[in-house]
Amino acid sequence: MIREDQFLISHKPYAVDLGxxxxxxxxxxxxxxxxxxDGRIAAVWFRRRKGVTVxxxxxxxxxxxxxxxxxxxFLEQHExxxxxxxxxxxxxxxxxWGNVTLDEQERHLTILRPMLAKYPAIPPGYDGWWRF
Incomplete structure (x- = not known):
């Protein structure tokens, strides 16, 4: 992956929690x-679905x-x-949308609501933008 400073939704970038x-x-x-x-890292991202930013x-x-x-x-080696x-x-x-517990939905929404409201800002605690 490559880290970019500028957000371009067409590059399909991700912001990640490095910790x-x-x-x-x-x-x-x-x-x-x-x-x-087998590595995994938490990420958030914006996409367009039927003309709507999500x-x-x-x-x-x-x-x-x-x-x-x-x-x-890990990110630099992820090709x-x-x-x-x-x-x-x-x-x-x-x-x-999600198939997780109600507690997990609430945790997600505490991140996703302000993230969408401040589009295209990176949420606090995340590093971005990373793209393939």
């Missing part, structure tokens, strides 16, 4: 590596070897953006 990188190692019985790191929340994920030392290293991020919640200014 949220987590993952696990999975041993591999074949190949040149003896494990791969705010989304979820995680970017990637399988990497070796395990990255930092979140920035395959064809799947994008796993969206867990979406706010369009009127309704919320």
């Amino acid at each position: 949220s990188l987590h993952g696990s190692r999975t041993e591999t019985p074949q190949g040149r590596n003896d494990y791969y790191f 705010a989304c929340i979820g995680e970017l994920w990637d399988l990497q070897y070796p395990e990255p030392a930092t979140a920035c290293t 395959d953006g064809r799947y994008g991020a796993d969206c867990q919640g979406r706010w369009d200014g009127i309704s919320y």
